[in-house]
Amino acid sequence: MxxxxxxxxxxxxxxxxxxxxxxxxxxxxxxxxxxxxxxxxxxxxxxxxxxxxxxxxxxxxxxxxxxxxxxxxxxxxxxxYTMYNLAPVGKYFIQVCTTSPCLLRGAGKIVKSCQNKISQNQNEVSENGMCSWTEVECLGACVNAPMMQVNHGYYEDLDSESVDKILDSFLKDNPIKPGSSRNRTNTAPENNKINGVNNA
Ligand code: FES
Structure with missing residues (x-):
């Protein structure tokens, strides 16, 4: 802004x-x-x-x-401290982690989606006032990289498709629940299975 x-x-x-x-x-x-x-x-x-x-x-x-x-x-x-915002942000404030582990797992695609759907530049509020986004350093959820934080929720295991879906939900003021977009429970293995046993 x-x-x-x-x-x-x-x-x-x-x-x-x-x-x-x-x-x-x-x-x-x-x-x-x-x-x-x-x-x-x-x-x-x-x-x-x-x-x-x-x-x-x-x-x-x-x-x-x-x-x-x-x-x-x-x-x-x-x-x-970056956790203080000194200019208006959207109702949904999106922080995209772009530190190495997230970057290696595709954080660049999340940034692109934010640019396409919200605003070309960081810290600009979308036209409908719903969203703004910014890049941040590690948010401590590297094991579920790439990820982003929206207000108080973590959205993890993201790819272009899931990010677009999540961003659309915020832009429509009808947010999808936080968590893994591959339905992992916290940091459990894929399909929540350990040695073939369902751990959910
Ligand atoms: S590097 Fe992204 S959460 Fe740690």
Missing amino acids: SIKKVHDKQPKNFEFTSENLETANKILNNYPKKNKKSAVMPLLYLAQKQNNNWIPLAALKYIGKFLSMPYIKVYEIATF
Whole structure:
């Protein structure tokens, strides 16, 4: 998304809802008073959850005040970690793993499908607002490569056909369930069989 477009979408103000304010105060209680700045990461995550999965600049400033720390420090943390989105994302946020094991197993095809179906460039929201995608480093599911994460679900053992089907389901706002597209149970062998015995 262009800087201008992101700028246009920035809300002027941000504050936690009363429910999230309560959660934020509980999070603060996990830290000694003198180290309350250490709560910055869970608070950023809370702000992201509250704001459709992205953190506006107003929220960075709000959290800075909340923790009595300079805004620039909050900004540095939010821009360092890739799990914080600093621009709007789709209702379904797709993270494609392109680290070596996934790449060797065909992650390039997943990227192509995202480009064809969602947007040519990463971090651009599809025309209907449903999806956006980005490339990420290893998501820890290499044994089921190639894979992608969509919101909180892992979609694994993918190929072009299964990815297209999954992306279509998100674009139509009717998501397919996460898991192995070859119907493996977790990381069980193909057909869920060990030494010919069904392990499902
Ligand atoms: S390399 Fe893709 S999940 Fe680890």
